[in-house]
Amino acid sequence: MEFALLNGSIIERSEAKVDVEDRGYQFGDGVYEVIRIYNGKMFTATDHLKRFFKSAESIGISIPFTILQLKEMLQELLIKNNLETGNIYMQVTRGTAPRNHLFPTENVVPTLVAYTIKGVRPLDSLKSGVKAILTEDIRWLRCDIKSLNLLGNLLAKQKASEQGCFEAVQHRGQDVTEGSSSNIFIVKDGTVITHESNHLILKGITRDVILDLCTKNNIPVQERTFTLTEIESAEEAFLSSTTAEVMPVIEIDGKKINSGIPGPLTRKLQNLFKLEIEKQCGVLVDNFL
Numbered sequence: 028m029e030f031a032l033l034n035g036s037i038i039e040r041s042e043a044k045v046d047v048e049d050r051g052y053q054f055g056d057g058v059y060e061v062i063r064i065y066n067g068k069m070f071t072a073t074d075h076l077k078r079f080f081k082s083a084e085s086i087g088i089s090i091p092f093t094i095l096q097l098k099e100m101l102q103e104l105l106i107k108n109n110l111e112t113g114n115i116y117m118q119v120t121r122g123t124a125p126r127n128h129l130f131p132t133e134n135v136v137p138t139l140v141a142y143t144i145k146g147v148r149p150l151d152s153l154k155s156g157v158k159a160i161l162t163e164d165i166r167w168l169r170c171d172i173k174s175l176n177l178l179g180n181l182l183a184k185q186k187a188s189e190q191g192c193f194e195a196v197q198h199r200g201q202d203v204t205e206g207s208s209s210n211i212f213i214v215k216d217g218t219v220i221t222h223e224s225n226h227l228i229l230k231g232i233t234r235d236v237i238l239d240l241c242t243k244n245n246i247p248v249q250e251r252t253f254t255l256t257e258i259e260s261a262e263e264a265f266l267s268s269t270t271a272e273v274m275p276v277i278e279i280d281g282k283k284i285n286s287g288i289p290g291p292l293t294r295k296l297q298n299l300f301k302l303e304i305e306k307q308c309g310v311l312v313d314n315f316l
Contacts, residue, residue: 032117059118112146
């Protein structure tokens with residue numbers, strides 16, 4: 028039996044239901060978050076929850092719990108579901124109200140749900156690297172909000188999959204933004220480069236961990252916009268996300284990067300990231316490094 032969190036109560040997942048007029052279902056009027064689980068422990072949980080609350084606040088939703096209260100409920104959910112490796116997915120919507128484009132009145136209570144997903148680490152891809160395509164970024168201009176409105180991301184991801192690729196690297200004109208579900212990095216002259224944190228990208232939690240690791244280990248970093256020309260001539264490329272960790276990109280639009288093998292700086296960051304996971308969650312037995 029599996030359990031889910033619904034509005035503060037942990038219940039059987041089969042009983043976790045929302046109304047057909049929930050605004051998340053009808054309008055995508057809500058935000059979400061995903062936390063990675065290793066050895067039954069949440070990785071960077073507080074950072075994820077802070078972003079969750081910030082995203083909700085950005086669209087005028089007040090989550091009826093504190094970060095600490097929600098973290099404790101998620102921990103209880105983990106124990107109930109006996110999850111060792113995988114993810115916690117959570118979302119909050121503006122609540123249930125008669126369909127109207129205007130926000131409902133103040134007496135409408137937000138709907139908060141969370142559940143666990145079993146999933147192993149993508150070890151083969153982490154070892155060998157993945158392929159990607161380039162595609163125009165057609166999303167709205169508040170990509171810094173982790174919104175439920177993901178149609179642009181889904182179309183990009185599907186396009187990549189149909190071409191046998193792991194990810195779609197999005198760009199606005201000549202400027203690269205991010206992947207459909209990841210942040211993108213390149214290495215040039217030994218410097219790690221990724222798009223600056225603004226409204227055009229999601230400020231990834233894994234991205235922030237990587238940037239912090241670079242600073243602590245004297246790896247040069249630039250947070251700036253880079254172009255399609257730069258990514259095509261990059262020495263190395265990798266992407267980051269909660270589930271993909273530090274994922275080498277070895278080919279983009281059929282053009283190999285670093286002769287089609289993960290680069291040395293990418294490998295170094297993978298190892299540093301693994302050590303950071305182990306610092307918070309314990310030793311990883313499923314590893315390739």
